[in-house]
Amino acid sequence: xKTMKWGIIGAMPSEAExxxxxxxxxxxxxxxxxxxxxxxxxxxxxxxxxxGIGKVNAAMAAEIFCLKYxxxxxxxxxxxxxxxxxxxxxxxxxxGFVQHDVDTTAIGDPVGLVSTVNQIRFPTADLPAARAAxxxxxxxxxxxxxxxGDWFATDTPRSHWIADTFHPLLCxxxxxxxxxxxxxxxxxxxxxxxxxxxLFEHHDFAFNFPAAMKGLNRVVMAFLTQLTxx
Numbered sequence: 001x002k003t004m005k006w007g008i009i010g011a012m013p014s015e016a017e018x019x020x021x022x023x024x025x026x027x028x029x030x031x032x033x034x035x036x037x038x039x040x041x042x043x044x045x046x047x048x049x050x051x052g053i054g055k056v057n058a059a060m061a062a063e064i065f066c067l068k069y070x071x072x073x074x075x076x077x078x079x080x081x082x083x084x085x086x087x088x089x090x091x092x093x094x095x096g097f098v099q100h101d102v103d104t105t106a107i108g109d110p111v112g113l114v115s116t117v118n119q120i121r122f123p124t125a126d127l128p129a130a131r132a133a134x135x136x137x138x139x140x141x142x143x144x145x146x147x148x149g150d151w152f153a154t155d156t157p158r159s160h161w162i163a164d165t166f167h168p169l170l171c172x173x174x175x176x177x178x179x180x181x182x183x184x185x186x187x188x189x190x191x192x193x194x195x196x197x198x199l200f201e202h203h204d205f206a207f208n209f210p211a212a213m214k215g216l217n218r219v220v221m222a223f224l225t226q227l228t229x230x
Contacts, residue, residue: 007065018217058174062181079196080172094191096123097176101149122179125188144169148176
């Protein structure tokens, strides 16, 4: 079995509750206003954090994972809106992330460029290994790119602009911030998302969180178990 230390980030408590319940030797630690849970998950050292919604909150948790806990890999597990019409609860293994709300085009940069690292697209780590681990779970899934920004996406002109500009499958509010922190700390980053709403469909709900969350934690557990075998 491959030995790894994982950091797992969810934005909301229910994105991490089941995982936390599966941990052995659980220990709770507060750092600033963030709570971290340390223990063993799938036989590996792991730390879980519920960071709160948005890029700054996600980046804070990711940096603590990197600097205090020295994790080998950070996994972002959570819900996201989809630019395609797919069933709610569809699982997506992220290929990479962009930040749709970064815009310094006024000084000549391409839209989405994070000038600190001179990069627009932030690929996730070891995609072939991640695919193999997902395949081994037997869970149906999609792969695709994800657009991140501090904005809850709905069927508006901005959503259509994001789709036409970056061509992502999903849109959410944390992932690319974590990807950028991981890049700068040379830590691997992966993400598994569950579709909570389809942006261009006319639902009778803003997003269906319970349906999206129904199988997500179970998939994450199965994925991590298989990843240690790769």
